[in-house]
Amino acid sequence: MINIQLIRNRQNEVRDAMRRRNEDVPLDRIAELDATRRSTIVEADELRARRNAVSREIGRTRERPQELIDEMRQVSARIRELEESIREIEDEVNTLLLGIPNMPLADVPDGADESANIVVRTEGETRKFDFEPLPHWELGERLGIIDFQRGAKMAGSRFFVLKGKGARLQRALIDWMLDTHTREHGYTELYLPNIVTTESATANSNLPKFSDTMYRDDEDDLWLLPTAEMAITNMHRDEILPPESLPLRYVAHTPCFRREKAAAGRDTRGIKRVHQFEKVEMYRFVEPQDSDDALASLLNEAETICARLGIQYRLLQLCTGDLGFQSAKTYDIEMWAPGCDEWLEVSSCSTCTDFQARRAAIRYRPEQGARPRFVHTLNGSGLALPRVIIAILENYQQADGSVVIPDALRQYTGFDVIEC
């Protein structure tokens, strides 16, 4: 959530930031409501102060002056009215505020959509083949490790089954990534609820705006995670973290569920865009002055995984128009997939500044006795599984259709090659 004081005091900056994002937001309406809210509060507070004083006085003396009691009855009724209208105003302000995305940081390039994203650099060599490399859906079916038909039979389109060494490869990747982040990068592993409350989803910013992208349980009003981020943000919701407790680093493997309605008809083949996939997610809670460095090192940790797999990847900085709702700055990592002949997004690393912290009321105390401040939150995939599997299959395929397992993974898979 954006700080309403920015709208109150630096509205032009906000307006400018929203223009860069291509967002049309009702700043005037919010400012107007905010002013009304404040003057109503003044009136209500004055009446309450009077009521408190009179009631105290009535309590002190033993008399029960009827005129005063009658007057206070009126005052209380008026206070109730004012409270009601304050509540209505705050509801509306809140609704509007919840629909405003985060402000992009100054160094985020302007641009209307993904075509304006910037390729920061490309790492590793493009693998050369002396045969025509196959797309993973063909490799997967031939090798008997990906079963699209039966996935669809069970759950409909965009679901799949991994079988045998395919399933094992996925499990190996998850273990290896978690081990790397916990042992080498200082993260604490979490096992999380995969379904969370409306409140949690709102704190992360998935609600109210993106309800149609998620699966939900109507009966209990719960939402399936589209990403572990949605749960982890709530680890410290409504908390004031004591001095010295930051930074906090968490990593978790969870399934991710996405309805992908907006992408209907796109990427229908293979496992690039599916309704359920596994992901290892890194997350940090940091002090505001540390968030830039934290983003850089988060990115570095995600890159480490790519590099050790020996697969060519590139780093993209997202332009303002392509930023996620809660993000102030985002880098994507894409792996090259020679079979389907495209770059695949395997990670997205973002700083959300104090945007989620404000929604979730996550604060920290800089030092003993100091006033609480909002933390900064950052998240990054490390990495998203099915696309890494695609990249491995397509990059490590051989002329005979078999697939070699990257060195880094072999002690986790227990085999060196997947063959027919």
Add this chain to the structure above:
RNA sequence: GGAGAGAUGGCCGAGCGGACGAAGGCGCCGGUCUCGAAAACCGGUAUGGGCGCAAGUUCAUCGUGGGUUCGAAUCCCACUCUCUCCGCCA
């Protein structure tokens, strides 16, 4: 799913409807004492909103939301969560 108990400040814990957020204890911070430390003693120690340049002032908050009342942590209703026992169960 059934029966019962409970939810108060960082923690423990008290609170006949009127003693400003709330006794007391612990913890924490500052001070006195000491060569230093401990003990002892003294003082301080919530969060958010409004107004104010500020000092400050005012309002709200005792699980959440309503209600009764001049006045509610205290009474009433609903909900949520926790704990205990029973049942079921990976």
